Amino acid sequence: MSLESNVKTARDSFITLQTLSVKDRDEALNIIVEELLSKKDTILKANAEDMDSAKKQNEAGKLSSSMLKRLDLSTSGKYESMVQGVSDVKNLEDPLGRVTYGCRLDDNLDLYRVSCPVGVLLVIFEARPEVIINITALAIKSGNAVVLKGGTESTKSFAAMSQVVRSALSKTKVPQGAVQLVQNREEVAQLLQFDRYIDLVIPRGSDKLVRYIKENTKIPVLGHADGLCSMYLHDDADKDLAINVVFDAKTDYPAGCNAVETLLVHENALSTQLPFIAEKLSQASVVLKCDSRSYEVLEKTPSVAKLLQHSTENDYDTEFLDYTLAVKTVSSLEEAMAHINTHGSKHTDCILTSSESTANKFMSGIDASGVYWNASTRFADGFRYGFGTEVGISTNKIHARGPMGLEGLTIYKYQLRGRGHVASAYGVGPSKIPFKHEPLDVYHISEVNKLEN
Amino acid sequence: MSLESNVKTARDSFITLQTLSVKDRDEALNIIVEELLSKKDTILKANAEDMDSAKKQNEAGKLSSSMLKRLDLSTSGKYESMVQGVSDVKNLEDPLGRVTYGCRLDDNLDLYRVSCPVGVLLVIFEARPEVIINITALAIKSGNAVVLKGGTESTKSFAAMSQVVRSALSKTKVPQGAVQLVQNREEVAQLLQFDRYIDLVIPRGSDKLVRYIKENTKIPVLGHADGLCSMYLHDDADKDLAINVVFDAKTDYPAGCNAVETLLVHENALSTQLPFIAEKLSQASVVLKCDSRSYEVLEKTPSVAKLLQHSTENDYDTEFLDYTLAVKTVSSLEEAMAHINTHGSKHTDCILTSSESTANKFMSGIDASGVYWNASTRFADGFRYGFGTEVGISTNKIHARGPMGLEGLTIYKYQLRGRGHVASAYGVGPSKIPFKHEPLDVYHISEVNKLEN
Numbered sequence: 050m051s052l053e054s055n056v057k058t059a060r061d062s063f064i065t066l067q068t069l070s071v072k073d074r075d076e077a078l079n080i081i082v083e084e085l086l087s088k089k090d091t092i093l094k095a096n097a098e099d100m101d102s103a104k105k106q107n108e109a110g111k112l113s114s115s116m117l118k119r120l121d122l123s124t125s126g127k128y129e130s131m132v133q134g135v136s137d138v139k140n141l142e143d144p145l146g147r148v149t150y151g152c153r154l155d156d157n158l159d160l161y162r163v164s165c166p167v168g169v170l171l172v173i174f175e176a177r178p179e180v181i182i183n184i185t186a187l188a189i190k191s192g193n194a195v196v197l198k199g200g201t202e203s204t205k206s207f208a209a210m211s212q213v214v215r216s217a218l219s220k221t222k223v224p225q226g227a228v229q230l231v232q233n234r235e236e237v238a239q240l241l242q243f244d245r246y247i248d249l250v251i252p253r254g255s256d257k258l259v260r261y262i263k264e265n266t267k268i269p270v271l272g273h274a275d276g277l278c279s280m281y282l283h284d285d286a287d288k289d290l291a292i293n294v295v296f297d298a299k300t301d302y303p304a305g306c307n308a309v310e311t312l313l314v315h316e317n318a319l320s321t322q323l324p325f326i327a328e329k330l331s332q333a334s335v336v337l338k339c340d341s342r343s344y345e346v347l348e349k350t351p352s353v354a355k356l357l358q359h360s361t362e363n364d365y366d367t368e369f370l371d372y373t374l375a376v377k378t379v380s381s382l383e384e385a386m387a388h389i390n391t392h393g394s395k396h397t398d399c400i401l402t403s404s405e406s407t408a409n410k411f412m413s414g415i416d417a418s419g420v421y422w423n424a425s426t427r428f429a430d431g432f433r434y435g436f437g438t439e440v441g442i443s444t445n446k447i448h449a450r451g452p453m454g455l456e457g458l459t460i461y462k463y464q465l466r467g468r469g470h471v472a473s474a475y476g477v478g479p480s481k482i483p484f485k486h487e488p489l490d491v492y493h494i495s496e497v498n499k500l501e502n
Numbered sequence: 503m504s505l506e507s508n509v510k511t512a513r514d515s516f517i518t519l520q521t522l523s524v525k526d527r528d529e530a531l532n533i534i535v536e537e538l539l540s541k542k543d544t545i546l547k548a549n550a551e552d553m554d555s556a557k558k559q560n561e562a563g564k565l566s567s568s569m570l571k572r573l574d575l576s577t578s579g580k581y582e583s584m585v586q587g588v589s590d591v592k593n594l595e596d597p598l599g600r601v602t603y604g605c606r607l608d609d610n611l612d613l614y615r616v617s618c619p620v621g622v623l624l625v626i627f628e629a630r631p632e633v634i635i636n637i638t639a640l641a642i643k644s645g646n647a648v649v650l651k652g653g654t655e656s657t658k659s660f661a662a663m664s665q666v667v668r669s670a671l672s673k674t675k676v677p678q679g680a681v682q683l684v685q686n687r688e689e690v691a692q693l694l695q696f697d698r699y700i701d702l703v704i705p706r707g708s709d710k711l712v713r714y715i716k717e718n719t720k721i722p723v724l725g726h727a728d729g730l731c732s733m734y735l736h737d738d739a740d741k742d743l744a745i746n747v748v749f750d751a752k753t754d755y756p757a758g759c760n761a762v763e764t765l766l767v768h769e770n771a772l773s774t775q776l777p778f779i780a781e782k783l784s785q786a787s788v789v790l791k792c793d794s795r796s797y798e799v800l801e802k803t804p805s806v807a808k809l810l811q812h813s814t815e816n817d818y819d820t821e822f823l824d825y826t827l828a829v830k831t832v833s834s835l836e837e838a839m840a841h842i843n844t845h846g847s848k849h850t851d852c853i854l855t856s857s858e859s860t861a862n863k864f865m866s867g868i869d870a871s872g873v874y875w876n877a878s879t880r881f882a883d884g885f886r887y888g889f890g891t892e893v894g895i896s897t898n899k900i901h902a903r904g905p906m907g908l909e910g911l912t913i914y915k916y917q918l919r920g921r922g923h924v925a926s927a928y929g930v931g932p933s934k935i936p937f938k939h940e941p942l943d944v945y946h947i948s949e950v951n952k953l954e955n
Binding site for chain 2: 063064067068152154158160167168248249263264267269271287289290291293294296297298301386387390405408409410412413414416417418419420421422423424425427428429430433434435445446447448449450451452460461462463464465466467468469470471472473475484486498
């Protein structure tokens with residue numbers, strides 16, 4: 050089958066998938082869970098073969114150890130938690146059919162804005178084979194078809210899982226073609242040209258991958274290349290609170306996109322608060338890249354001095370993803386906000402202050418998907434936000450922003466239900482009918498069908 | 503001022519504009535109304551000069567008569583209705599600060615998803631000078647900065663209006679730089695490269711303009727190039743209803759993107775219904791481009807025969823924007839849906855049927871922004887939908903779809919309000935705190951501030 054016919058099949062399958070009830074979609078997820086449990090040995094065997102090749106690549110210095118770790122499905126509990134993930138998605142509320150706007154235009158002429166799937170998703174990912182199952186579950190639950198494109202390192206795991214998913218779907222109402230798995234590395238460039246069939250690209254991998262995709266397609270891309278999160282320490286912040294929050298945001302998981310990378314310090318807090326924060330960070334050996342004013346203050350603190358470096362301008366545009374923090378002195382809230390709006394990546398930024406009005410100024414004036422007051426930037430995550438699942442985190446400024454749950458995979462359509470109404474009869478003027486425009490209070494479109502039956 | 507500094511000024515102005523209260527934004531609109539009323543003569547004089555040049559261009563065959571008509575601001579009531587439009591936008595509900603998701607993660611750790619402006623809009627339009635005022639009002643009301651790029655034919659009207667807007671804004675809290683007007687035609691290509699500063703492009707003009715823009719920028723584009731709307735006449739449709747609805751959809755305003763272009767007819771309705779519909783359409787001299795089966799039936803109807811033509815495959819992919827309708831026979835609902843999903847432009851499609859279950863199948867299986875049952879496609883319009891205004895109509899499948907009101911110019915940010923909460927304390931396990939994830943029922947973020955004060 051050619052790549053184009055793969056993608057076209059996904060599109061055709063979407064047309065059917067979008068009409069299925071949530072019962073049918075959930076049933077498909079149940080059967081996938083059963084098949085995954087019964088075919089565990091086959092999948093782990095295929096994964097072990099991928100691991101053998103990857104280990105050789107790693108020894109030859111061609112594949113990183115972290116990539117190796119991500120590829121491994123045999124770690125304790127990893128397979129089970131992948132399967133559990135499918136059940137968790139199944140148990141989420143149906144994201145489709147929700148009415149987000151209802152308006153009676155006139156008697157028997159009712160308009161409903163109803164949530165529906167986006168269409169065909171292209172998900173491009175690296176190494177982690179469990180993404181296949183994770184994304185398949187999210188796509189089916191939200192009524193989207195999906196074309197999955199994995200990296201070469203997981204070829205065999207990929208083939209085995211793909212076999213299991215296809216076999217499971219053949220027993221359900223979800224068309225088998227709704228999940229397309231394509232393998233060759235060189236196909237990415239070609240896939241990105243299929244804007245006729247594909248509605249949305251979701252990259253799950255390195256910054257490099259995301260940037261490549263954004264630069265090489267006309268299809269909308271949801272995701273983020275950078276996560277340059279900042280914290281601003283105002284001069285009235287509670288000291289102990291600031292120590293704990295900065296420490297968590299930097300050290301809980303420095304490789305995360307929601308870890309803090311830049312700390313802006315009000316000049317009045319330089320000697321009263323910063324040394325205590327730095328001392329706490331030194332317990333995790335965090336390197337501090339300081340501007341001259343903060344350096345001057347901190348070099349007097351013995352436990353910190355050896356971790357100090359002079360910052361360069363470039364440090365304030367760098368996502369370290371490591372135990373490193375850039376520190377800069379500012380003389381006002383406004384200066385801090387201007388710095389973040391210029392150097393940040395619109396991901397998640399936080400202010401530490403005891404004043405609600407100062408916090409409100411910050412939260413309205415920072416242009417980012419997350420604006421936090423006295424809480425760690427590490428909370429920027431779909432599970433923590435209560436979405437039950439996470440499709441990804443977007444730093445885009447349209448459609449979905451920040452952590453995306455299933456809702457990020459939906460759009461809406463307007464249903465208009467009339468009884469032969471014509472537009473020329475309405476408007477302003479003597480012989481024209483005025484619109485009623487009365488709100489209709491409906492939560493789910495299925496209620497409408499019941500009402501009218 | 504260089505083009506880049508224009509755009510950068512818009513970005514800087516947005517940073518301030520996003521923090522203004524709705525009172526400040528409305529006040530700016532009031533002052534624009536006052537200035538427009540007091541400077542009416544100046545603007546109409548400038549417009550008259552543009553009209554003089556345009557008439558010469560028109561006589562030389564270089565500018566269409568419809569373009570000439572759109573350029574003219576002196577037609578009775580046109581200026582007043584432009585000014586009234588600003589007041590209408592002012593009177594709409596504030597689209598900013600609405601809470602669309604509220605969740606208590608834990609005690610004193612509250613998450614709110616709050617609507618906010620997108621950022622900097624680039625609006626590119628042709629001829630119609632009133633678009634400047636219309637878009638300025640929409641942008642200010644929704645807290646967005648805007649870069650406006652008009653066509654050369656309206657240069658003088660443009661300069662005069664720009665002067666009035668700038669003079670008005672200088673008396674308000676809205677930064678003057680929030681509305682940038684740029685003039686030279688050749689600058690479009692350059693503007694489309696400024697993805698660092700511009701968040702969204704909205705083209706208002708010909709299909710050709712929209713296509714050029716979509717193909718030449720990485721910035722998201724909201725709009726539509728095509729409006730190929732279809733109607734499907736099922737065999738159980740009410741005959742009189744079908745006659746009226748098809749007639750309205752085709753003849754109310756054939757140049758509109760929501761006019762019907764293709765009529766699909768169930769074979770059982772060919773002789774029972776189609777001739778009556780065709781007869782009615784012949785009153786407006788609508789040319790029918792028919793497949794062989796429908797042609798055969800209709801050539802027996804004398805009043806219609808002279809308006810018949812044999813269709814080509816290409817006719818089913820054509821937006822006629824004229825008194826022309828493509829007609830095709832299908833043998834089932836499924837065939838009709840497959841045709842529309844392949845040939846349509848995902849704008850607005852309608853089914854004519856007496857059966858609710860047939861209508862529901864159509865409305866769930868058609869992938870379009872509007873899916874109608876027994877109502878004219880001409881209802882696809884922001885004012886008719888009850889939005890109070892229309893930014894444009896989008897056939898995109900993410901962010902905004904269909905007629906867009908002010909909501910289409912907003913996105914959201916997540917506000918997290920804590921008291922020093924750290925992420926490492928939460929999760930599953932013996933020493934970890936579980937999340938509460940309790941819904942917070944808040945309509946507008948200003949309620950939160952009041953609650954906590």
